Amino acid sequence: MDDCIFCKIIKGEIPSERLYEDEKMIVIRDISPKAKVHILMIPKEHYADITCLDEKRAADLAECLLKLNGLQERLGISKGFRLVVNRGASAGQTVFHLHIHILSGSKMPGF
Ligand code: 5GP
Ligand code: ZN
Secondary structure, three states: OOOOOHHHHOOOOOOEEEEEEEEOEEEEEEEOOOOOOEEEEEEOOOOHHHHHOOOHHHHHHHHHHHHHHHHHHHHEEEOOOOEOOOOHHHOOOOOOOOEEEEEEEEOOOOO
């Protein structure tokens, strides 16, 4: 998508602190952290949100999540982390390219 910030970051047209990359995803540091560690896992395929999953996208996303296990040390989240996915503006979504927030490093408030 031409006007998508995350597609531009994936293509390297907008700089980011890239912590990990493979053929399916990038993991970058959030530009406006809401926790001591605030990272974004972004599948490379552009689709708006979690409701746009099909079989292939779900399988790709599962692969990305599986990789998170092995990345905990590198990302500095091995003591614990919270995953957040916003779907829709009313839930706080501002970038309409699916991404998973990974929050860690400070005590999270309960729900
Ligand atoms: P959302 O609100 O859509 O769930 O999350 C979007 C996230 O992307 C926000 O936490 C915001 O700080 C982050 N973000 C927006 N623009 C950029 C950017 O250009 N670079 C990085 N690294 N993060 C961004
Ligand atoms: Zn995109």
